[in-house]
């Protein structure tokens with residue numbers, strides 16, 4: 124397999140040419156040296172989602188890893204663990220009526236400052252199923268025609284958390300963020316342009332009529348979900364995925380009911396899209 128070695132001994136094996144790479148040569152149960160952290164950041168920026176195998180991290184390790192990449196964010200939609208509010212449990216079993224992230228989305232794009240990234244450590248996996256798909260929004264933007272890119276460049280979109288979280292928490296008086304972001308954002312670290320609308324949170328493009336907005340968003344969602352912009356990750360116990368939320372979308376596939384799938388996630392704070 125084609126492997127390259129980045130700074131700090133970080134070994135990278137791309138899974139596709141556009142998105143996704145498996146990482147070797149790193150032990151996430153230990154504090155990471157600066158060169159290794161630079162190598163991991165480099166891999167993340169190049170491949171947008173990086174995958175690790177056989178990393179039996181504790182909550183403490185998970186928090187340390189997340190903090191090495193930025194400030195940890197408290198989830199605005201669901202509560203964290205009682206002892207570690209920055210860690211959210213991901214759990215589906217025979218009692219689940221829904222699972223988190225079943226539809227394509229970018230995590231918490233309803234926030235004024237959506238997360239820069241998320242790190243999901245899976246602990247219990249079903250015998251079969253339960254993969255996560257990730258899609259490159261760089262690839263999606265690059266594949267649009269020039270007139271369409273030009274048309275989208277000046278538009279914004281509304282991202283609303285209400286319809287995502289209300290069915291989960293019920294009528295409890297809690298309010299959820301709603302924000303307006305550019306339809307096409309510039310990644311603050313790579314400088315690359317990427318699409319930033321998703322079918323979970325995005326509700327409309329305010330510069331267009333409802334009919335126009337619905338049609339443009341439907342076209343973009345269909346475009347973004349092309350299989351050749353995607354990578355699909357098969358989890359094992361103690362696998363970890365670390366995705367750049369600024370230039371990707373993902374979907375957790377719930378095709379394993381009533382089996383159990385559970386893990387933990389931390390979310391790294393991001394900046395206002397521009």
Ligand SMILES: [Fe+2]
Pocket residue numbers: 223224228229230373
């Ligand atoms: Fe998600």
